[in-house]
Amino acid sequence: QTVVTQEPSLTVSPGGTVTLTCASSTGAVTSGYYPNWFQQKPGQAPRALIYSTSNKHSWTPARFSGSLLGGKAALTLSGVQPEDEAEYYCLLYYGAWVFGGGTKLTVL
Amino acid sequence: QITLKESGPTLVKPTQTLTLTCTFSGFSLSTSGVGVGWIRQPPGKALEWLALIYWDDDKRYSPSLKSRLTITKDTSKNQVVLTMTNMDPVDTATYYCAHVDTAQFDYWGQGTLVTVSS
Numbered sequence: 323q324t325v326v327t328q329e330p331s332l333t334v335s336p337g338g339t340v341t342l343t344c345a346s347s348t349g350a351v352t353s354g355y356y357p358n359w360f361q362q363k364p365g366q367a368p369r370a371l372i373y374s375t376s377n378k379h380s381w382t383p384a385r386f387s388g389s390l391l392g393g394k395a396a397l398t399l400s401g402v403q404p405e406d407e408a409e410y411y412c413l414l415y416y417g418a419w420v421f422g423g424g425t426k427l428t429v430l
Numbered sequence: 431q432i433t434l435k436e437s438g439p440t441l442v443k444p445t446q447t448l449t450l451t452c453t454f455s456g457f458s459l460s461t462s463g464v465g466v467g468w469i470r471q472p473p474g475k476a477l478e479w480l481a482l483i484y485w486d487d488d489k490r491y492s493p494s495l496k497s498r499l500t501i502t503k504d505t506s507k508n509q510v511v512l513t514m515t516n517m518d519p520v521d522t523a524t525y526y527c528a529h530v531d532t533a534q535f536d537y538w539g540q541g542t543l544v545t546v547s548s
Contacts, residue, residue, distance in 0.1 A: 323493070323494065356533035356534075358533075358534060358535055360477075360535075362477075367526060367538045367539065367540055367541050368469075368477065368526070368538055369538075370534070370535055370536045370537075370538070373533065373534030373535070373536070374533055374534065377534070379534075379536055411476065411477050413477075413479065413535065415533060417490070418479070418482075418490050418491065418492055418493060419467070419479040419482065419490070420479060421469075421476060421477045421478060421479055422476075423476045424476045424477070
């Protein structure tokens with residue numbers, strides 16, 4: 323059973339920078355896992371942010387960026403805004419797809 | 431623009447089979463690289479990927495649920511149907527469908543809450 327692990331929670335100050343990571347139980351995450359990142363606010367459907375590691379959708383704010391960092395997929399928020407407080411999920415491809423457990427980001 | 435909407439029963443009894451329909455517009459499931467996936471989320475818990483069907487009828491399933499899931503498409507009706515057998519209260523969740531373009535999950539439906547209870 324493949325497990326994708328994210329930080330359960332992170333806190334960042336407004337205007338600050340934070341990096342969320344996404345690790346695979348099978349080893350290093352590479353571009354071949356096609357990492358996707360999603361943002362979900364309470365009561366809403368998930369919203370896609372990043373695909374294939376670092377590609378942004380047309381609606382993705384510029385302060386969000388994706389990368390590979392230390393064998394993990396990473397989502398970096400630079401210049402965090404209060405409205406970025408949300409749950410963030412990564413999704414990796416193994417032939418089938420697996421979500422991470424999510425990171426609750428608090429902006430305080 | 432691309433839109434998707436999930437429909438199906440809001441309440442099912444344990445051991446019954448759940449049938450959910452994703453009706454979409456703004457794209458065709460006969461276009462190369464395009465697919466529709468299903469994802470669920472139990473109340474207060476994380477997202478869980480369930481299944482995906484591509485334009486060429488390639489089907490992928492969550493290994494842990496594969497024996498209970500079937501995904502099919504009706505290209506002429508712009509619909510994708512997911513069936514899940516032997517429902518249990520732990521399957522209570524909001525079920526989402528999403529548009530997939532090769533390896534990107536971009537557009538999502540609003541979700542439909544399914545409760546499993548006798």
